[in-house]
Amino acid sequence: MTYEQTQDASIQIKVEDYLNLVHRIAHHIMARMPSSVQIDDLMQAGMVGLLEASQKYDATKGASFETYAGIRIRGAIVDEMRRGDWAPRSVHRNARRVAEAIKVLEAQLGRDAKDSEIAAQLDMSLDEYHDILRDSTSARLFSLEETFDEDEPRTAQPALGSPFVGPAEGAQKEALRRSLAEAIRGLPEREQLVLSLYYEQELNLKEIGQVLSVSESRVSQIHSQAALRLRARLTDWQQS
DSSP states (O other): OOEEEOSSTTOEEEGGGGHHHHHHHHHHHHTTSOTTSOHHHHHHHHHHHHHHHHHHOOGGGSOOHHHHHHHHHHHHHHHHHHHHTOSOHHHHHHHHHHHHHHHHHHHHHSSOOOHHHHHHHTTSOHHHHHHHHHHHHHTSOSSGGGGGGTTSOOOOOOOTTOTTSOHHHHHHHHHHHHHHHHHHHTSOHHHHHHHIIIIISOOOHHHHHHHHTSOHHHHHHHHHHHHHHHHHHTHHHHHO
16 A cells, blocks of 8 residues: 655555545546547546645645645646647637637627627638537636636646645736636626536536537537637736
8 A cells, every 4th residue: 555644744645545536537527528538548647646746735734635636636637638739729729719709799799799790700601610619629628717828738736726826826816716707797698607517517518418408519619609708808818
């Protein structure tokens, strides 16, 4: 059996006790990934995160080991996915085009831009536009906060609200959270619902489709359009 000593000499972490946590997080993320992603790759990355958590956990920071390990496991998986560069650059370019089109249209219209209007602005058919949204979902967000930093690989960071975030970074992330919350409240009702079910209730696209009585493909489109609409409306964060 493998034990890891933490910074508190009175606490020892038995890594084997948390293998189910790696399994649960990896499968949860897998449900959101394209079919080309293999669960073994996610599990391997998650194990790296668990081992790092067992070595770096500091009980004096106020979080339980399971909470901290969950953050590190998820972060390690996300970081590995980003390093793998499995999303074609064209997907990111198209996402930027859509966000820009939404920004221009909504400035002109003074309201939410519709699918057909965005497609027309991009000089493409509605089906072509929906294809872009579908592709964008597979490369989309691991968290809403990452919407503005998606083109560059980066080291996984603790989630918002984690007691392990430094004061300056924590303040910046809290400001982003407030801006995101305000922007989300301004989204069309169905887009708000999809984001809530996906990020807060942690349902996958198929489950959301069952709730809304629409296809999984349609949920994917709504999800991507909501994310890109947020990106268009929060340009200042992308440039900061």
